[in-house]
Amino acid sequence: MSRFLAILWRDLRLAGRWGSDTVMVVVFFVLAVVLFPFGVGPEAQVLARIAAGVIWVTALLAAMLSLERLFLVDYEDGGLDLLASAPVSLELVVLAKCLAHWLTTGLPLILVSPLLAVLLNLEAEGYAVLLAAMLAGTPTLTLIGAIGAALALGARRGGALLSLLVLPLYIPVLIFGVAAVDASVAGLSAHPHLMFLGAFFLGALALSPWAAAAGLRQALE
Amino acid sequence: MHRFANPNRFLALARRVLPWSAGIAGATLAVGLVWGLVFAPADYQQGDTVRIMYVHVPAAWMALFAYTFIAAASAVALIWKHPLADLAAKAASPIGMSFTLIALVSGALWGKPMWGAWWVWDARLTSVLVLFFLYLGHIVLFDAFEDPARGAKSAAVLALVGVVNVPIIKFSVDWWNTLHQPASVVRLDGPAIHLSMLVPLLLVAVGFTAYFVSVLLLRIRSELLARKIRALQMMRAAG
Numbered sequence: 001m002s003r004f005l006a007i008l009w010r011d012l013r014l015a016g017r018w019g020s021d022t023v024m025v026v027v028f029f030v031l032a033v034v035l036f037p038f039g040v041g042p043e044a045q046v047l048a049r050i051a052a053g054v055i056w057v058t059a060l061l062a063a064m065l066s067l068e069r070l071f072l073v074d075y076e077d078g079g080l081d082l083l084a085s086a087p088v089s090l091e092l093v094v095l096a097k098c099l100a101h102w103l104t105t106g107l108p109l110i111l112v113s114p115l116l117a118v119l120l121n122l123e124a125e126g127y128a129v130l131l132a133a134m135l136a137g138t139p140t141l142t143l144i145g146a147i148g149a150a151l152a153l154g155a156r157r158g159g160a161l162l163s164l165l166v167l168p169l170y171i172p173v174l175i176f177g178v179a180a181v182d183a184s185v186a187g188l189s190a191h192p193h194l195m196f197l198g199a200f201f202l203g204a205l206a207l208s209p210w211a212a213a214a215g216l217r218q219a220l221e
Numbered sequence: 222m223h224r225f226a227n228p229n230r231f232l233a234l235a236r237r238v239l240p241w242s243a244g245i246a247g248a249t250l251a252v253g254l255v256w257g258l259v260f261a262p263a264d265y266q267q268g269d270t271v272r273i274m275y276v277h278v279p280a281a282w283m284a285l286f287a288y289t290f291i292a293a294a295s296a297v298a299l300i301w302k303h304p305l306a307d308l309a310a311k312a313a314s315p316i317g318m319s320f321t322l323i324a325l326v327s328g329a330l331w332g333k334p335m336w337g338a339w340w341v342w343d344a345r346l347t348s349v350l351v352l353f354f355l356y357l358g359h360i361v362l363f364d365a366f367e368d369p370a371r372g373a374k375s376a377a378v379l380a381l382v383g384v385v386n387v388p389i390i391k392f393s394v395d396w397w398n399t400l401h402q403p404a405s406v407v408r409l410d411g412p413a414i415h416l417s418m419l420v421p422l423l424l425v426a427v428g429f430t431a432y433f434v435s436v437l438l439l440r441i442r443s444e445l446l447a448r449k450i451r452a453l454q455m456m457r458a459a460g
Contacts, residue, residue: 147382151375155365164361165379168354171347211382214299218374 003088004096011100014073021069026108029062033116044121051120052130052181059109059134060141060170064163066105067145070097071153071216084220090213094150098142098209106138122185129184129194136197137177143204144169150215173200226304228445235438242438246431253424261421273331274418278406279426281324283433284352285387287317291359292384295377305441307373310380311363312440316433318356325349336400344393345401348386355383 015021036054040046074080083093113134114127122130148166152158180193225231257275264271291310298306328346329339340346362376363369394403406412412419 147378151362151379152365154371155362155375156367157365161358161361161365164354165358168351168358169382171351211378215375215378218371218378 003086004092007083007088007093007096008100011097012103015100015104021066022104022108025062025066025105026112028065029058029109029112030116032058032061033119036120048121048123051117051122052126052178052185054120055113055116055122055130056134056137056174056177056181059113059138060167060174062109063105063138063141064145064166064170065159066101067142067149067162067166068159070101070146070149071219072149072158075153075219080216081220084216090216091209094146094209094212094216098139098146101146102139102142106134106142110134110138122181125187126181126185129190130181132194133177133180133190133197136194136201137173140173140197140201140204141170143201143208144173146212147208147215150212150219153215153219173197176200223301223303228305231305232442232445235442239435239438242431242435246428246435248428249424249431250428253421253428257418257421257425262415262417267335270331270334271418273327275421275425277324277327277331278422279429280320280327281349282426283429284317284321284324284349285390286430287313287320287433288352288356288380288384288387291317291380292387295380298373298377299381307370307377308441308444309437310359310377311373312437312444313433314356314359314363314376316436316440318353318360320429320433321349321353321356325353341400343399343401344397345390345399348390348393352383352386352390355379355386359383 033054036050037047040050071080074083084090086093110131113130117127117130145162145166148162148169151165152161155161176193176196180190180197183193184190225234254275258272261272261275263269291313294306294310294313297303298310325346332341333339359376359379362379363372366372366375391404391407393399394401405414406419406422414422
């Protein structure tokens with residue numbers, strides 16, 4: 001546990017030192033969402049109809065943009081070699097890094113999303129569920145993204161490759177995240193959709209450290 | 222299995238199998254496609270449009286079969302480190318992607334007259350589209366690294382991660398309320414399709430499978446030869 005916390009604390013301190021990463025992700029999120037009213041017109045009803053989808057898709061893209069730095073910096077300066085040969089399982093390292101990544105990327109996205117929902121005129125019933133759905137969904141995005149980041153580590157044009165690998169696997173989270181918000185706006189229960197998001201999170205929590213560690217091992221040999 | 226890890230022994234096997242698989246492919250496709258597209262009975266509801274089924278359904282079956290094959294080859298490559306398993310997965314991927322594309326396009330051509338739409342976002346179509354992107358990612362991963370062995374291992378992990386999509390595609394028409402019709406052939410109650418349509422359908426499916434095997438053997442062979450050429454070039458450069 002202490003080793004997990006040590007790696008977590010190290011990653012958090014590093015992210016704090018180069019705070020620009022978190023700021024860039026949030027700024028991209030806000031800018032991309034703000035583009036939509038310019039694109040589809042400012043009519044309130046149209047914006048309200050697409051609000052949930054736009055927020056989720058841009059959150060997905062923003063999360064994906066920040067995935068490369070999950071392992072790349074450590075890979076390039078040799079820190080990953082040290083972590084792999086340390087007396088701690090690589091799966092635990094992946095979990096600690098994912099938690100740090102989510103705290104510095106996913107959590108800011110969640111906190112900013114109600115503000116953007118106001119910009120897109122989301123109906124009042126949707127806000128609480130939007131927060132709950134993003135809370136359930138963004139950790140899954142980090143965990144699945146860790147698999148992609150490990151597989152694409154050190155590849156040419158890693159960023160574009162990462163999007164090709166990770167976005168198809170993000171689609172179920174997107175579908176249920178938007179469905180949850182749309183359901184609560186329509187007056188139906190968002191419970192089943194939130195349950196699915198929770199299920200994806202638990203599944204990713206159990207399986208993706210294993211897959212990502214496998215990817216890291218063959219990147220390091 | 223490890224007997225055929227020796228490339229020359231594999232090439233000898235391929236040389237023996239290839240004429241047979243190519244011949245079977247040619248024969249069954251010629252008979253099956255002509256039978257289905259021309260002579261099989263028209264559907265009582267869809268009329269002659271149902272003939273797209275003889276291309277669409279076997280292509281979709283092959284898309285799933287190819288991905289399962291790739292996942293199995295990837296597992297063999299990762300667990301037993303069989304040298305030809307990576308090669309088999311790399312060779313099979315573009316074939317599977319092509320079959321997926323044929324299934325998607327023929328499905329769209331079938332959907333327009335039948336459903337009135339080229340594309341709907343129902344569970345079956347969406348999950349097959351995700352399969353297409355998984356194939357694309359798999360192909361791109363092989364060439365994304367300077368070290369080809371690294372690319373092969375990465376692609377193997379990706380193939381295994383994405384194999385969860387295959388049962389989702391198969392059961393999507395049961396689990397969700399889809400516009401795409403439910404299973405008519407591979408069901409627990411047996412095929413729900415008349416023999417006069419089932420036989421040409423199965424013939425084309427066998428033909429596509431034999432085609433897959435033939436092209437797979439050709440691609441593995443050319444990959445092995447390319448490696449030999451590269452090794453010879455390196456030896457010559459080293460003096």
